[in-house]
Ligand SMILES: Nc1nc2c(ncn2[C@@H]2O[C@H](COP(=O)(O)OP(=O)(O)O)[C@@H](O)[C@H]2O)c(=O)[nH]1
């Protein structure tokens with residue numbers, strides 16, 4: 001059996017390459033997260049990877065989905081629909097594959113009837129290699145035995161047609177106590193829980209892999225270019241003239257520097273989009289304001305770049321900053337800047353002195369900034385903090 005990749009490289013890393021072919025995957029989404037946007041970016045990605053798509057629709061007319069699927073026209077030959085809805089609203093189905101039972105009448109019968117239609121649709125795809133999507137199984141909730149039978153029964157066909165099946169489900173308030181979550185987790189091969197956290201008016205979305213049980217959580221967002229890892233706030237700190245503004249500017253796609261009253265009230269803000277990573281970057285103003293900025297931004301800071309001038313690292317000041325960042329549990333990476341200068345101290349020496357992961361960069365010419373971003377994200381993901389509880 002081989003692995004099928006998902007559109008987020010961190011997820012694939014955590015799953016040892018992706019999802020095992022022939023699997024049933026539950027994608028459960030908290031109500032604050034738009035599961036359809038996640039589902040669409042998954043589908044778009046798999047279509048681009050030349051999968052066939054078999055899309056089971058049980059809560060709207062297929063025509064509606066066709067109108068809303070990105071680039072449906074160019075992928076039409078790769079897609080079949082299983083129409084599980086027309087009958088329910090007493091319409092004649094226009095699709096080759098349709099379920100001939102009303103979803104509202106008898107759930108058990110409906111689910112049983114669906115199995116054969118889905119099998120036919122999967123087997124009819126030439127060349128196999130398919131993504132199967134069922135949106136959504138909320139109406140199956142409660143019919144646990146029938147659901148389990150569907151999942152067990154479909155398995156052989158998934159394996160023989162090299163298909164991964166994704167079932168979308170809004171989190172209707174399943175909790176550990178009721179045993180429903182446990183039951184669901186048992187039934188599926190993989191369970192991805194999309195969670196939403198409210199933080200100062202924004203919803204922070206992240207993926208919690210419930211099965212196989214995984215500690216690392218992956219914060220994400222859906223952009224025009226698909227799924228990316230996303231954190232809303234990372235800061236850039238460091239002594240005066242160490243290269244903070246330069247780092248924000250050259251790490252970002254777009255940036256603004258608001259200079260008022262000289263350099264003392266400068267605020268740098270940049271939008272980072274690279275390596276499948278999206279982040280908002282804020283340069284903290286002059287060093288005296290560092291403590292103030294830390295207290296003000298406090299709990300919503302996800303990570304920090306501490307920029308030092310490698311020719312003169314100002315260790316006392318730097319250590320003081322690191323201590324305060326540690327106290328707030330803020331993941332930090334030191335950037336040993338000005339590595340293009342002859343008298344720069346190598347990053348290894350600075351790391352030894354500071355006891356914090358240190359990378360050498362030349363912020364002015366953008367050297368080492370990609371690696372710096374990867375490293376800080378790695379730290380953010382592995383350093384468990386308040387924001388995931
Ligand atoms: N040669 C070189 N110059 C740099 C580098 N990083 C920043 N600079 C320059 O150093 C000066 C101070 O940088 P700036 O980003 O304003 O420092 P800040 O006070 O920390 O925001 C500017 O003139 C930058 O162009 C670097 O890596 N190499």
Ligand SMILES: [Mg+2]
Pocket residue numbers: 244245246266283
């Ligand atoms: Mg500056």
